[in-house]
Amino acid sequence: MRQSEVKGILDRWVIGTSGRSYMAGLENRPVIARAEGSTVYDTEGRAYLDFGSGQMAAALGHNHPHILAAMERSAATILHSTKTFLNVDRLRLHEKLGELLTPPLQKSLFLVSGSDAVEAAVDLARRATGGSDVLGLHTGLHGSTSFVTRSLSFVWSRRHHVLNAPATSAIFAPYCYRCPLAMTFPVCEIRCLTASMELADANFTAPPAAVIVEPVLSAGGVVEPPPGYLQALRDACDQRGMLLIFDESQAGLGKTGRMWAHQHSGVVPDIMVVSKHFGGGLPISAVCASAEVAERAVANGFFATRSHAADPVLCAAGLASLEVVVEDDLPARAARIERRIKDAFAALAREIELIGDVRGRGVLLGIELVTDRETRAPANSEAKAVLEFCENAGLLLQLRGTGDRRNVLRLVPPMTTSDEDIDRGISILENAIRAAVGAAKPVKRAAKRRPAQAK
Ligand SMILES: Cc1ncc(COP(=O)(O)O)c(C=O)c1O
Numbered sequence: 001m002r003q004s005e006v007k008g009i010l011d012r013w014v015i016g017t018s019g020r021s022y023m024a025g026l027e028n029r030p031v032i033a034r035a036e037g038s039t040v041y042d043t044e045g046r047a048y049l050d051f052g053s054g055q056m057a058a059a060l061g062h063n064h065p066h067i068l069a070a071m072e073r074s075a076a077t078i079l080h081s082t083k084t085f086l087n088v089d090r091l092r093l094h095e096k097l098g099e100l101l102t103p104p105l106q107k108s109l110f111l112v113s114g115s116d117a118v119e120a121a122v123d124l125a126r127r128a129t130g131g132s133d134v135l136g137l138h139t140g141l142h143g144s145t146s147f148v149t150r151s152l153s154f155v156w157s158r159r160h161h162v163l164n165a166p167a168t169s170a171i172f173a174p175y176c177y178r179c180p181l182a183m184t185f186p187v188c189e190i191r192c193l194t195a196s197m198e199l200a201d202a203n204f205t206a207p208p209a210a211v212i213v214e215p216v217l218s219a220g221g222v223v224e225p226p227p228g229y230l231q232a233l234r235d236a237c238d239q240r241g242m243l244l245i246f247d248e249s250q251a252g253l254g255k256t257g258r259m260w261a262h263q264h265s266g267v268v269p270d271i272m273v274v275s276k277h278f279g280g281g282l283p284i285s286a287v288c289a290s291a292e293v294a295e296r297a298v299a300n301g302f303f304a305t306r307s308h309a310a311d312p313v314l315c316a317a318g319l320a321s322l323e324v325v326v327e328d329d330l331p332a333r334a335a336r337i338e339r340r341i342k343d344a345f346a347a348l349a350r351e352i353e354l355i356g357d358v359r360g361r362g363v364l365l366g367i368e369l370v371t372d373r374e375t376r377a378p379a380n381s382e383a384k385a386v387l388e389f390c391e392n393a394g395l396l397l398q399l400r401g402t403g404d405r406r407n408v409l410r411l412v413p414p415m416t417t418s419d420e421d422i423d424r425g426i427s428i429l430e431n432a433i434r435a436a437v438g439a440a441k442p443v444k445r446a447a448k449r450r451p452a453q454a455k
Contacts, residue, residue, distance in 0.1 A: 001031055001043045035062035038417040048396045049425045051413045056250050059277035060324050061416035067280035070320035074313040081312055083305055089315035096322050102268050104290035110309045114249040114275035115143025117285035120304035121271045122148050125243040127297035131209035135200055137173035139220030139402045142247050155220045155402055171196030174225040177357050185226045197236050211237055212245040215261035221401050221408040222366025230267040243270040250276055254325045256361035257335030280321035284314040330415040334362035337422055341365055344426045354379055354437050367409040378407035382436040389432035395425050
């Protein structure tokens with residue numbers, strides 16, 4: 001497809017890709033034609049290592065054969081089914097997911113997107129507690145549906161929305177590299193949380209319902225709370241009769257090097273959200289809770305549903321993705337990838353000041369670029385240059401950050417990526433960072449390969 005044709009279609013037929021819109025500039029980017037494993041191909045036949053795992057939902061690699069086989073089996077029997085009847089794939093998925101959950105988490109309900117499941121999680125907490133207020137971290141992201149999830153996605157300015165949901169407000173995120181209270185861990189004694197809760201208590205006008213957090217904040221710049229933070233949050237919730245919701249949409253199912261991100265802290269939430277690569281590339285999500293919380297919420301009228309939520313094809317893909325994560329021990333693989341990437345960039349950071357911080361867990365990693373390590377001034381333009389260099393050299397990444405900062409390179413390579421491809425990605429990124437500080441090593445343009453199915 002020619003660039004002029006792409007632009008013509010965007011200009012005439014597509015909402016919201018021009019000017020200053022959120023998705024602006026798509027016409028200048030490659031048009032994806034197909035993918036396999038950790039590689040995507042554009043319509044020009046150029047290959048890219050996908051260190052974004054698509055939109056973080058291809059963490060098993062693109063078109064994993066086990067997922068494709070499950071889809072084929074479903075296609076030969078039944079793709080879609082009414083939600084008012086049970087189906088075998090749905091039952092098997094509840095059973096398998098339930099066995100993998102950390103007790104007392106046990107029961108699940110399926111929806112389609114991460115946003116759906118977050119909405120259901122908030123509703124579940126409100127029904128179970130009878131409370132209303134829900135707090136989220138000020139750099140957190142929980143979805144894009146109106147009303148509740150985008151109102152809790154403080155990392156996108158809430159001023160973008162016409163209306164925001166009542167009883168949703170922010171507390172400080174534990175972003176230690178840029179502490180909102182200008183303190184240092186552990187001397188701070190996690191003051192960001194105690195100060196936030198004191199303020200929240202003053203603002204509540206009714207009993208509160210829940211706090212929702214990502215155990216590793218992804219869109220907010222790949223921020224991991226410091227040791228003890230999640231336990232302190234658990235205690236703060238218990239003291240107030242609030243439920244703790246972990247949104248493991250991004251961090252769950254092996255990506256952080258454990259099956260669930262909360263296992264690193266030992267803190268078990270009351271409610272958990274699972275999405276992204278849960279469907280191995282197809283859209284299915286789950287809200288999970290203990291039997292006690294689920295039953296209390298249902299007794300008080302909780303329900304959530306979508307027409308496609310229990311489609312056999314989605315449930316079959318979900319079941320297959322859980323099998324791949326467990327049988328191929330992808331959490332261990334993610335932990336090995338983390339060490340490989342962190343070692344490489346820790347070494348580069350000794351040489352290059354631009355690298356301010358390297359953080360994250362497993363295959364959910366962030367490199368924060370700064371122009372000065374003392375002031376930690378965000379290196380926005382350098383980060384953009386790194387991204388462009390990588391794209392030209394055949395590596396896809398995403399830029400993240402908070403407020404005016406777009407200076408965190410987010411790396412989410414599929415957990416199935418080979419060591420060779422991880423090293424190739426590291427080498428491209430290393431060259432990009434060197435180029436951004438004016439010490440470029442030559443880099444070859446991405447190999448032009450003509451894939452069979454490219455359109
Ligand atoms: C942590 C988290 N929760 C929820 C969502 C929303 O998921 P979806 O886009 O599938 O609705 C996202 C999306 O990126 C996310 O990162």
